[in-house]
Amino acid sequence: MTNTSTNNTVKTLAIINAKAPYSDNAGKDALDIALIFGSFEQPVSLFFQGDGVFQLQQGHDGTLISVKDYLKTFAAFEFYDIEQVYVCATSLTERNLTVDFHIDNVQVLTPTEFAMKLASHQTVLRF
Template sequence: MSDHALKTLAILNSKAPYSDSAGKDSVDIALVFGSFEQPVSLFFQGDGVWQLVQGQDGSAIAVKDYLKTFSAFEFYDIEDIYVCQNSLEQRNLPASFHIEAVQVLNQRDFAERLTSHHTIFRF
């Protein structure tokens, strides 16, 4: 296996869904890298944690619902999905999400896990 195949990618989501195209763009990039069997981890903090809340529907504001794409992660071997516990608490959100594989981490563990990746894309 070449060094290129061993590099890990972290995608950090910090914006609310449907506020702009950042959330959809991050999902698209994750799926592209996953389709090439590159290790991809998704991180959610700040307003990005809203992307994990169940029952959202972008059609109310005439936006395509990209959140349904999260269900495809398992087919692309995207299993490392992390959310910042502090961000959830600040927004009074429970740790129940529409994808089961989410791991809730405290701020220190979240930062350590994030910085352990070779490349970080921020959305």
């Protein structure tokens, strides 16, 4: 006897960015995974906390340190249906940063809201 039922539950992926841009490959790797999942129409949410919040700030230029500027690719999120982008308000405050992001539709959340959004995902990857 075969089981003909299928599980139609869509799995959601959360990607946490916790490292400064260009400190290593973590930010670029997180971006690549988000775009791959987005290209297959899988729900992806991006979370920025700790030094990862620097990835959202305007004015970075990787070419100054001879690194490809992957942050410009953030502008492609809309083409991959990546619309859920969250940043931890406390991380911004601790680094004296303003809400001056190089992409639109970033939601600034309190630590409690951030944790609740993160907990609503089935899979979490941290970079």
